[in-house]
Amino acid sequence: MEEKKTVEMLFDDLKKAHVEEIDEETMEIIIDEMILSMLF
C-alpha cells in the first residue's frame, strides 16, 4: 500500500519535479511565498 504523505513530503516531491527547470534558491522562494499565500 502506498505511504500516506505529509504536506511537507508533497512539497519536497514538487521541488524534485521542478529541479531541472527552476534553480533551487528560486524554487525555495516560490514555495515559501506559496505557503504564506495559502494562509489567506
Place this chain on the structure above:
Amino acid sequence: MYSLKEELYTQRLNRFNLAFKRQIPDRVPILFMSEMWPVHHCGLSSSDVLKNPLLYFEAFEKTFSEIYIDGLYSLGNLWIESLFKAFNNTGSYVLTDGVINYEKRNSYYMDVSDYDSLIKDPLKFILNEFFPKKFEILSYGDARSAQALNQAFEAYRDHRQKSIHLSKQTENVLGVPVLGRTVASFGPDILQEFFRGFHGVVTDINRYPQLFLKASSVLTSCITEMKMKIYNTPEDGHCVMIPLHLGTYLKPKDFETFYLPFLIQVLEIYTRADYTVCLFLENDWTPYLDYFEAFPKGKIFGIFEYGNLYEIKKRVGDYLCVGGGMPISQLAYGTEAQCIDTAKRVIDECAPGGGFIFTTDKLMLSLEDGRFENIRAVHEFVHEYGKY
C-alpha cells in the same frame, strides 16, 4: 536615455523616501490605497482581474491618467483565487459583489490542543497539521493531494509572474511607484487572523497566556525569517506592509504584554536590516500612542484609520512618518468643496515639518468607497497646495 516617466518615477520615489525618513520632500506625497476601485472605475470585472492580474494594468493606466497620484499602496491582488480553486476551497476570503471579503468561517482550524505542536515547529505545524485541516484534499496524502498541490503551484507561479510583470509595468510605463513589496505580519495577528480567530485568541490570552506568548514568539521569528528570505533586498521608497489588527481590541494591560513586545520585535528586525515598514493601524490608536516611544529608530510609516491626525502627528511624528487624513466616507458622500476643505485642513495641520503622506483613512475596495470627481479634485488640490 532617461525618459520622462523614469524621471517622474524617481521624483515620486524620492518624495516618499524623504517622508519615510521624516524629512521634507518637495511636496506632500499622495498615496492611493485601493483594491478593486480602479477595476470597477474602468468597467472591468473583478472576477476576470482575479483570473488575470495583468488586466489591472488597464485599470491603472486609465485611472491614473485621470487622477494624479505619487504612488500606489499595493497592487491590491493578495488573495489568489486560482490557488485556492486547486484545493476546492476559497481560503479565508470570498468574492462577493465584485469585492474581496474576509470570510471568517473559512478559517480557524487550530485548537488549543495544537499550541504545543505549533510552538515546537511552526512551519511543520502549518504544513502537516494546519493545511490538511484547511484543505481536505491535502489530508489524503496520496496522488489526489499531489495533483492538487501541483495545480496550486502552477496557479501560484502564473499569478507570481503576472504580478511581477504588472508591478514593473506600473512603475516603468506609468511612472507610478508601487510601495508595498510584500505583506507581512507577526505572532498575535497571525494567531488571530489565520489560526484561532478573535474569540479564540481573547480566550487564550485569559486561560492559556503562556501558550499564546510562546506561539506568538515562534511565529514572529518564523514568518519574519521567511519574509526576509523572499524579499531579501530592502529598496529605498518601498515597504514591507504590516496591517495591525488585534492590538487595539485588547485592554491596555494586555496590549503591553501580549501585543506590543512582538510589534517592537518585528519592527526591530526589519528596520535593523534597513527595510522600510508601513504599518496600517486599523481602528483608533489614540489611547496607545505613548507606546510609540519604544519604536526603534528607522524608516517606519504609519497609516492611521481613526483619530485626530494633527494630534497624532504632534505626539508620534518624531517616531514615524504619519499618513492618512482623507475620510473615504466624505469622498463617497461629500461635495467636492467639502472634500477640498478637509484636504486643505489636513495639509495645513500635518504637512509642516515633513514626515507626512496624504492618503485615505481606509482602502477603497469598491466604487462606492469614493466618487471619482471628489478623488480627482482632492488629488489635484493636494498636488498643488502640498508644495513645500
